[in-house]
Amino acid sequence: MKIDGDAFNQRIIAGAREVIDEYKLIDPNELVVVALSGGKDSVLTLHILADLMGELEFDLVAVSIDEGVAGYRSEGVEAARLNCESLGIKLVEGSFKDEFGFKLDDLHGMYQSSCIPCGVFRRQLLNKISHQLGADKLATGHNLDDEIQSFLMSLAKAEIRRFYKFGPKLDKIHPDMVPRIKPLWKTHEKDVGIWAVLNNIEVHFAECPYSATSLRSKIKGYLNQLEEKRPGTKLSMLKSFSKSFKFEKKDVQMGVCSLCGEPSSLDVCMACEMMAEINDRIK
Numbered sequence: 001m002k003i004d005g006d007a008f009n010q011r012i013i014a015g016a017r018e019v020i021d022e023y024k025l026i027d028p029n030e031l032v033v034v035a036l037s038g039g040k041d042s043v044l045t046l047h048i049l050a051d052l053m054g055e056l057e058f059d060l061v062a063v064s065i066d067e068g069v070a071g072y073r074s075e076g077v078e079a080a081r082l083n084c085e086s087l088g089i090k091l092v093e094g095s096f097k098d099e100f101g102f103k104l105d106d107l108h109g110m111y112q113s114s115c116i117p118c119g120v121f122r123r124q125l126l127n128k129i130s131h132q133l134g135a136d137k138l139a140t141g142h143n144l145d146d147e148i149q150s151f152l153m154s155l156a157k158a159e160i161r162r163f164y165k166f167g168p169k170l171d172k173i174h175p176d177m178v179p180r181i182k183p184l185w186k187t188h189e190k191d192v193g194i195w196a197v198l199n200n201i202e203v204h205f206a207e208c209p210y211s212a213t214s215l216r217s218k219i220k221g222y223l224n225q226l227e228e229k230r231p232g233t234k235l236s237m238l239k240s241f242s243k244s245f246k247f248e249k250k251d252v253q254m255g256v257c258s259l260c261g262e263p264s265s266l267d268v269c270m271a272c273e274m275m276a277e278i279n280d281r282i283k
């Protein structure tokens with residue numbers, strides 16, 4: 001079946017715009033930072049926001065983190081640079097090596113999945129750089145698929161506390177924590193891939209070599225099978241999760257880590273706890 005490119009693009013943009021408007025993701029005069037991995041989802045988020053910044057009157061900067069995965073991340077960072085250059089958006093780069101003194105590859109075999117430390121350190125660094133830049137919002141490329149996967153992962157691990165991260169806009173729960181927004185919250189991952197190919201956009205399509213070990217990748221496979229057999233399942237799940245779980249964000253108590261001073265709900269943040277183990281093992 002041949003796709004009508006213009007109609008498809010309009011549908012994708014309208015879907016994100018609907019989420020931005022419905023959930024009031026961005027206010028005028030705000031500085032929005034896009035967490036830009038160079039993958040298709042964050043690149044689409046960058047393009048959509050670059051397109052809207054004039055009309056909605058906000059500023060835009062992108063941040064890319066090099067986690068230190070040989071043969072993988074440098075291509076993503078390159079795609080991030082090319083897209084920022086073509087759209088005239090400033091790109092700020094950070095790396096695990098510079099910030100924490102190790103590459104993700106150095107941690108190989110230390111955890112059940114390398115995605116565990118990767119997520120912890122990346123989230124902290126993205127927030128730290130965004131806060132230093134004076135950002136009001138941190139936009140990620142999380143799409144509908146990512147969101148249901150995260151929800152099911154929290155359910156499977158009985159990490160009920162994490163349910164507050166569900167939804168297209170997270171509240172500001174600490175002065176040093178930049179609230180995250182997810183313009184692609186209702187966009188199917190498959191459609192993002194089609195958008196990138198259809199428009200010949202420079203994106204890094206490869207999967208991280210560590211991702212196959214994660215619980216997320218298993219849940220992703222299951223959800224894709226389900227969607228193929230029963231189209232519409234993913235959207236129904238998103239809708240039912242949205243209706244069933246209304247969490248009081250104020251119940252999440254945020255303070256600062258007693259070691260590094262970064263926002264944390266624990267006395268010692270996950271990053272510092274992991275850092276102590278890592279220092280014992282590799283330094």
Ligand SMILES: Nc1ncnc2c1ncn2[C@@H]1O[C@H](COP(=O)(O)OP(=O)(O)OP(=O)(O)O)[C@@H](O)[C@H]1O
Pocket residue numbers: 034035036037038039040041042043063064065066067122126139140141142146
């Ligand atoms: N290295 C990174 N630098 C900046 N932001 C990142 C990075 N990795 C992930 N993110 C942000 O977190 C979101 C979800 O992460 P995920 O691991 O699903 O990304 P990905 O699949 O590598 O790339 P994408 O989601 O952009 O296609 C991304 O959409 C992006 O906004």
